Amino acid sequence: KINQDRLMNDIHTTCEWGKGEPWGDGPTETGMSRLSLSDTDKQARDWFAETTTSLGCKVHTDQMGNQFAIRPGLSNDEPPTYAGSHLDTQPTGGRYDGILGVTAAVEMLRTLNDNWIETNYPVGVVNWTNEEGARFPMSMVSSGVWAGSVPLEKAHNLKSVIPSNDTATMKSELERIGYLGKVPASYKSTPMAAHFELHIEQGPILEAENRRVGVVQGVQAYKWFTVTVRGRDSHTGATSFQHRADALLTSAKMILASHKIATRHKALASTGILGLKPGSTNTVPGFVKFSLDIRAPLDETVEAVEKDCRQAFEAIAAGENAYGVNDLCHPSDRQCSVEWVTDFVSPATHFHDDCISCVQQAGSDLCGGGEVNGKGIGAWGKLMTSGAGHDSVYTNKHCPTSMIFVPCRDGVSHNPAEYSSPDQCGDGANVLMGAVLRYDRL
Amino acid sequence: KINQDRLMNDIHTTCEWGKGEPWGDGPTETGMSRLSLSDTDKQARDWFAETTTSLGCKVHTDQMGNQFAIRPGLSNDEPPTYAGSHLDTQPTGGRYDGILGVTAAVEMLRTLNDNWIETNYPVGVVNWTNEEGARFPMSMVSSGVWAGSVPLEKAHNLKSVIPSNDTATMKSELERIGYLGKVPASYKSTPMAAHFELHIEQGPILEAENRRVGVVQGVQAYKWFTVTVRGRDSHTGATSFQHRADALLTSAKMILASHKIATRHKALASTGILGLKPGSTNTVPGFVKFSLDIRAPLDETVEAVEKDCRQAFEAIAAGENAYGVNDLCHPSDRQCSVEWVTDFVSPATHFHDDCISCVQQAGSDLCGGGEVNGKGIGAWGKLMTSGAGHDSVYTNKHCPTSMIFVPCRDGVSHNPAEYSSPDQCGDGANVLMGAVLRYDRL
Ligand SMILES: NC(=O)NCCC(=O)O
Ligand SMILES: NC(=O)NCCC(=O)O
Numbered sequence: 033k034i035n036q037d038r039l040m041n042d043i044h045t046t047c048e049w050g051k052g053e054p055w056g057d058g059p060t061e062t063g064m065s066r067l068s069l070s071d072t073d074k075q076a077r078d079w080f081a082e083t084t085t086s087l088g089c090k091v092h093t094d095q096m097g098n099q100f101a102i103r104p105g106l107s108n109d110e111p112p113t114y115a116g117s118h119l120d121t122q123p124t125g126g127r128y129d130g131i132l133g134v135t136a137a138v139e140m141l142r143t144l145n146d147n148w149i150e151t152n153y154p155v156g157v158v159n160w161t162n163e164e165g166a167r168f169p170m171s172m173v174s175s176g177v178w179a180g181s182v183p184l185e186k187a188h189n190l191k192s193v194i195p196s197n198d199t200a201t202m203k204s205e206l207e208r209i210g211y212l213g214k215v216p217a218s219y220k221s222t223p224m225a226a227h228f229e230l231h232i233e234q235g236p237i238l239e240a241e242n243r244r245v246g247v248v249q250g251v252q253a254y255k256w257f258t259v260t261v262r263g264r265d266s267h268t269g270a271t272s273f274q275h276r277a278d279a280l281l282t283s284a285k286m287i288l289a290s291h292k293i294a295t296r297h298k299a300l301a302s303t304g305i306l307g308l309k310p311g312s313t314n315t316v317p318g319f320v321k322f323s324l325d326i327r328a329p330l331d332e333t334v335e336a337v338e339k340d341c342r343q344a345f346e347a348i349a350a351g352e353n354a355y356g357v358n359d360l361c362h363p364s365d366r367q368c369s370v371e372w373v374t375d376f377v378s379p380a381t382h383f384h385d386d387c388i389s390c391v392q393q394a395g396s397d398l399c400g401g402g403e404v405n406g407k408g409i410g411a412w413g414k415l416m417t418s419g420a421g422h423d424s425v426y427t428n429k430h431c432p433t434s435m436i437f438v439p440c441r442d443g444v445s446h447n448p449a450e451y452s453s454p455d456q457c458g459d460g461a462n463v464l465m466g467a468v469l470r471y472d473r474l
Numbered sequence: 475k476i477n478q479d480r481l482m483n484d485i486h487t488t489c490e491w492g493k494g495e496p497w498g499d500g501p502t503e504t505g506m507s508r509l510s511l512s513d514t515d516k517q518a519r520d521w522f523a524e525t526t527t528s529l530g531c532k533v534h535t536d537q538m539g540n541q542f543a544i545r546p547g548l549s550n551d552e553p554p555t556y557a558g559s560h561l562d563t564q565p566t567g568g569r570y571d572g573i574l575g576v577t578a579a580v581e582m583l584r585t586l587n588d589n590w591i592e593t594n595y596p597v598g599v600v601n602w603t604n605e606e607g608a609r610f611p612m613s614m615v616s617s618g619v620w621a622g623s624v625p626l627e628k629a630h631n632l633k634s635v636i637p638s639n640d641t642a643t644m645k646s647e648l649e650r651i652g653y654l655g656k657v658p659a660s661y662k663s664t665p666m667a668a669h670f671e672l673h674i675e676q677g678p679i680l681e682a683e684n685r686r687v688g689v690v691q692g693v694q695a696y697k698w699f700t701v702t703v704r705g706r707d708s709h710t711g712a713t714s715f716q717h718r719a720d721a722l723l724t725s726a727k728m729i730l731a732s733h734k735i736a737t738r739h740k741a742l743a744s745t746g747i748l749g750l751k752p753g754s755t756n757t758v759p760g761f762v763k764f765s766l767d768i769r770a771p772l773d774e775t776v777e778a779v780e781k782d783c784r785q786a787f788e789a790i791a792a793g794e795n796a797y798g799v800n801d802l803c804h805p806s807d808r809q810c811s812v813e814w815v816t817d818f819v820s821p822a823t824h825f826h827d828d829c830i831s832c833v834q835q836a837g838s839d840l841c842g843g844g845e846v847n848g849k850g851i852g853a854w855g856k857l858m859t860s861g862a863g864h865d866s867v868y869t870n871k872h873c874p875t876s877m878i879f880v881p882c883r884d885g886v887s888h889n890p891a892e893y894s895s896p897d898q899c900g901d902g903a904n905v906l907m908g909a910v911l912r913y914d915r916l
Contacts, residue, residue, distance in 0.1 A: 124707055124752040124760075166754040195637065195753065234712035254711060256755055265566055265889040268744035268767045269696060270676035270861035273737065275885060280745055281733055284726035291723055292802040295715065302710035303722055304755045306748065310566040311637065312608040313698055313746045313765040313817075314862075315888040318566075323755040325710045356801050360734040375755075419712035420756075443717060446757040447707040 034136070034143045034465055036458035042135040043457070046119070047127045049075035055449035063448020064127055067194065068120035068162035069097065069205035076119040077211060080134065080159050087141045089157070092222070093213030095184060096174035097161040097206045100222050103141055105153040105472070111223035111431075113151075113471050115140055115464055116158030117231060118423065122166045123194070126450020128232045128440060128457070134159050136230045136461035143465060151472045153225060160423040161202075161211075168202050169193045169256065169323075170376045175423035177217040179430055184217060193305065219430040226387055226471045227427035230436045230464040232452050234420050236443025244459050245395040245413040246437030249388055251425050252417055253334045253380040254327040259286065261349065263368040265310060265318035273362035276316050280308055282349060282368045283320040285357040289344045290324060290337075292355045299328035299337045300419075323375075329417060331379050345370045381425045386474060387434030387467070388415075394466025395436075398459065420445075432471075436463045476578070476585045476907055478900035484577040485899070488561070489569045491517035497891040505890020506569055509636065510562035510604035511539065511647035518561040519653060522576065522601050529583045531599070534664070535655030537626060538616035539603040539648045542664050545583055547595040547914070553665035553873075555593075555913050557582055557906055558600030559673060560865065564608045565636070568892020570882060570899070575672045576601050578903035585907060593914045595667060602865040603644075603653075610644050611635045611698065611765075612818045617865035619659040621872055626659060635747065661872040668829055668913045669869035672878045672906040674894050676862050678885025686901050687837040687855040688879030691830055693867050694859055695776045695822040696769040701728065703791065705810040707752060707760035715804035721762040722750055724791060724810045727799040731786045732766060732779075734797045741770035741779045742861075765817075771859060773821050787812045823867045828916060829876030829909070830857075836908025837878075840901065862887075874913075878905045 050066025050073065066072045077099060081091050084101030091101045102112050117133025137157040144155070165171030168190040176182035188203035206212035215221050233239075238246050263277030287303050294301035302325045309319040324341070328334045344354040349370040351363065392409060399412030409415055416437065424433045438460040441451040452460075492508025492515070508514045519541060523533050526543030533543045544554050559575025579599040586597065607613030610632040618624035630645035648654035657663050675681075680688050705719030729745050736743035744767045751761040768779045786796040791812040793805065834851060841854030851857055858879065869875045880902035883893040894902075 122707075122752065122754050122757055124757070164754070165756060169755055171756060193753075193755075234709045235714075236717060252711070264886070265564075267676045267862055267887045268742065268746060269694070269769050269863060270887060271885070272677075273733070273742070275678060278744070280748065281729060284729040287723060287726040288730060288799065288803075291715070291804070295802060295804040300710065300715070302720070302756075302758055304710060304757045304759055305753050306722065306750060308748060310564065311635075311747050312564050312606070312888070313611055313635075313767055314607060314613060314744075315564055315566070315746045316744055317746060318889070325755055327711050356798060357730065359798050360737060361730075362733070362737040420709055421711060443713070444706070444708055445712060446709045446754070447760070 034139045034458065034461045036454055038142065039135060039139040039457060039461050040454050042138060043127060043131060046076050046079055046131065046135065050121065052124055053448040064121040064125045065123055066121045067123060067167040068164065069209055073120055074209040080119065083138055084141065084157060087145055092215050093211055094215040094217040094222060095213055096177050096187060096217040097211040097213065098174050098178060098217060099159040101157045103155045105151040105155065107152060108154055110153045111225045112154035112156035113225045113468050114156040114158050114227045115468050116160065117229050118160045118163035120162055120164050122164055122446045124448055125446055126448060128450055128452050129445050130163055132232060132457055132460065133230045136464050139461050140465040140468065153472055155468060163423055167192050167194055171421050172423050172426055174217065175426035178219055179426035180218065181426060181429065224427060224431040226431050227424055227433045228387065228464055228467050229422055229424045230460045231422060232440040232445060233437040234440065234445035237416065238414060238437060238439035239443060241414065243412060243414045244399055245463055246416045247388060247392045247395060247409060247413055248383065248418055248435035248437055249415055250383050250417050251381040251421055252327055252329045252419055253331045254325065254378050254421060255334055255338060255374065256376040257324040258373045258375055259322050259324055260371045261320045261368050263318045264366065266316045268314045268316055271316060274365055276364055277366035277368050278316045279320040279368055280317040283322055285348045286345045289348060289355045289357050290341050293340045293344060294337055297328065297333050297337050299326065299333050301326050301337060329380060342372065378421050378425055381428055383428055383434040384432030387432045387471065390467040390470040391434045391436050391463060393470055394463045397466050398462045436460055476581045476900065476903045478896055480584065481577060481581040481899060481903050482896045484580060485569060485573055488518050488521055488573065488577065492563065494566055495890040506563040506567045507565055508563045509565060509609040510606065511651055515562055516651040522561065525580055526583065526599055529587055534657050535653055536657040536659040536664060537655055538619045538629060538659040539653040539655065540616050540620060540659060541601040543599045545597045547593040547597065549594060550596055552595045553667045554596035554598035555667045555910050556598040556600050556669045557910050558602065559671050560602045560605035562604055562606050564606055564888045566890055567888055568890060570674045570892055570894050571887050572605055574674060574899055574902065578672045578906050581903050582907040582910065595914055597910060605865055609634050609636055613863050614865050614868055616659065617868035620661055621868035622660065623868060666869060666873040668873050669866055669875040670829065670906055670909050671864055671866045672902045673864060674882040674887060675879040676882065676887035679858065680856060680879060680881035681885060683856065685854060685856045686841055687905055688858045689830060689834045689837060689851060689855055690825065690860055690877035690879055691857055692825050692859050693823040693863055694769050694771045694861055695773045696767065696820050696863060697776055697780060697816065698818040699766040700815045700817055701764050701766055702813045703762045703810050705760045706808065708758045710756045710758055713758060716807055718758050718806055719808035719810050720758045721810055722759040725762040725764055727790045728787045731790060731797045731799050732783050735782045735786060736779055739770065739775050739779050741768065741775050743768050743779060771822060784814065820863050820867055823870055825870055825876040826874030829874045829913065832909040832912040833876045833878050833905060835912055836905045839908050840904045878902055
């Protein structure tokens with residue numbers, strides 16, 4: 033069993049770097065704001081390298097700044113079985129998303145050492161770069177490069193989307209903080225036998241059903257877009273509705289239509305970023321740019337939502353009535369134009385049966401009771417699909433993969449108030465270690 | 475008659491300070507970006523002070539940075555008759571809004587001097603500070619202080635709304651650029667016999683009806699608000715629509731509802747600024763702040779639109795269906811909150827009959843023909859109400875005031891492509907001078 037206090041200590045110690053907004057009065061009751069490749073991300077990375085080295089690992093960094101720590105096994109002829117996640121956070125994120133997965137993997141190393149446990153094959157711990165996609169707008173981009181799914185150059189040239197003066201690219205920031213490694217970012221240079229990732233659920237299901245562990249079978253599909261709407265700057269007081277090409281009103285209609293379309297398809301559509309020009313109370317904005325994030329369990333559903341949104345946005349820009357957004361609106365003689373850029377595509381993912389079994393058995397070992405078979409699961413846990421993307425999506429392309437979820441309060445994530453209790457974190461860390469050891473014995 | 479070439483030369487010379495985006499290939503085919511109290515606004519102010527001084531005026535600056543240049547008359551027992559406007563622009567504005575009014579007033583001084591014309595009473599030229607309200611979010615704020623309608627301290631403490639690092643207040647910027655004058659900003663310290671303002675129409679009517687001059691009888695009512703919507707940051711992939719409090723989707727519904735409400739009241743409602751937090755593709759925004767600008771000819775209509783918007787926004791934040799914005803939308807268990815701040819109120823304004831007559835007669839003098847009486851106007855012109863606010867709204871509270879409009883291409887303003895031809899500018903300057911001289915003789 034892992035040492036729960038030591039785990040919580042690692043979480044809160046590393047969370048001193050990049051502390052965010054408070055949600056309570058306690059010293060650990062703040063969120064996190066540790067954007068990828070920032071100065072505080074460098075501090076967390078330094079901690080990762082020093083700690084895993086001191087625990088007897090060999091550590092290397094690849095061209096995407098991914099950090100791999102390897103603890104030798106009895107035989108080193110096969111690649112390591114990995115546990116890991118990411119240390120970057122949302123601009124106003126919490127202390128558990130990603131961080132729990134990496135610190136629990138480090139706690140696994142400590143526990144193996146304390147108990148003089150020798151594994152058959154090496155065991156690895158990985159910290160993936162820019163999983164969030166919050167600063168550089170492709171989530172899981174660095175496991176994507178590792179998997180050969182994202183070209184290195186494209187990833188290196190990603191520009192920060194943080195407003196203000198941040199003109200950095202991934203490559204310039206990797207260089208600046210000293211984490212542009214020499215090892216090619218590839219499953220060929222850093223092979224994995226398997227990849228296990230512990231994560232908070234980021235949704236309300238486990239908490240609502242009072243289950244301790246989620247056995248994750250896969251991840252839903254999603255696509256990210258940047259939509260640009262162009263109209264005409266004009267005076268808010270002297271320009272009639274008829275003479276306007278209002279890029280913001282048009283974008284508001286599009287955002288609303290995307291929500292209606294997603295509702296109809298039982299999918300999700302969300303806008304998290306919106307910027308406009310020129311930004312003056314008495315000027316009708318002539319330029320708006322917004323993000324669109326479409327998700328659904330099936331790839332076909334994401335495609336269908338995208339297709340309907342493209343049609344609707346085209347119609348709305350042309351002043352036509354799509355999904356009733358123009359009801360009671362004043363008609364206009366002027367049109368806007370709309371342009372789409374696809375930023376990121378993550379098809380639906382199905383994890384590997386062997387790894388799912390290891391997680392399920394490790395959960396049963398810890399929590400006891402309940403049938404353990406392909407179909408059923410004990411009252412302690414639930415087979416589930418992740419709503420959020422994870423680096424495990426990309427590792428699954430080149431090695432057996434699965435994930436472990438633990439409940440989080442109110443199902444809330446990407447929020448400073450994100451919270452899982454020490455017991456919940458401890459449960460997850462125990463299942464993570466159990467799954468890795470079970471896989472090692474396979 | 476004024477010298478049209480010299481006028482155009484003044485316009486384009488001063489527009490070298492704060493040049494904006496190009497709309498054509500010619501050297502003067504760019505817009506303007508000369509925010510109030512910026513470095514380039516200082517350059518334009520220096521030009522104003524030097525030029526009017528060299529033309530024989532006494533120049534003083536008040537506590538709001540308003541610049542007053544006075545050319546003595548035969549008798550100086552009465553206050554001057556003023557012509558003026560403003561030299562600040564929108565962030566992506568044009569070369570004529572405000573600038574035409576000031577340069578035409580300076581050209582009037584040059585023409586009076588060239589022709590050794592002595593007026594009965596003094597003649598003044600004024601450059602008002604931050605008329606646009608684009609940087610400091612109250613339009614006409616400095617004529618408002620002069621009129622006793624806006625408290626000096628409130629105006630001095632206005633903060634820049636330009637995103638990024640601009641943390642300036644009006645007072646700090648007045649000090650920084652050396653334009654915090656000692657003279658109290660008040661109609662008592664700087665009295666006016668009358669105020670005439672030449673301006674481009676900023677709308678399409680004069681152009682569409684092929685008229686040379688607009689005789690402005692008044693200005694429509696308007697109010698500015700900042701609306702803040704608070705929801706909850708959450709994960710776009712792991713949070714169902716039901717569990718969201720999406721401040722951006724809610725704001726999109728509000729912006730659309732405000733448009734529908736204004737349409738029903740034959741009024742205008744516009745949003746020019748929108749900012750959100752945290753601003754990440756995969757985080758449902760928990761915080762949005764947007765501007766709302768409501769206008770109508772009658773004060774009662776503005777009040778009615780505001781009232782309906784307040785009710786609708788409250789309902790929309792609570793998840794209710796107002797103006798059909800929730801049709802086809804997924805219901806949510808979570809609510810947003812909404813808060814209003816009133817930033818600025820400008821009631822409907824009716825200019826002074828004496829000044830309106832002076833403008834009408836000066837128009838008739840220039841363009842010839844057409845009856846000149848209280849009711850009718852020749853084919854050359856049109857009696858009209860301004861959609862946009864102007865400093866004349868505030869001067870009208872303490873001295874007879876009227877305005878002169880000239881056509882602008884496509885009716886477009888607050889846009890780099892804003893354009894009035896040299897002949898149109900010349901017409902306006904001639905009518906401005908004619909109106910001032912007629913008033914001087916009254
Ligand atoms: N787990 C998580 O928050 N991942 C970020 C990628 C996503 O948007 O789903
Ligand atoms: N004329 C002009 O653009 N004034 C700015 C104030 C307003 O918003 O109407």
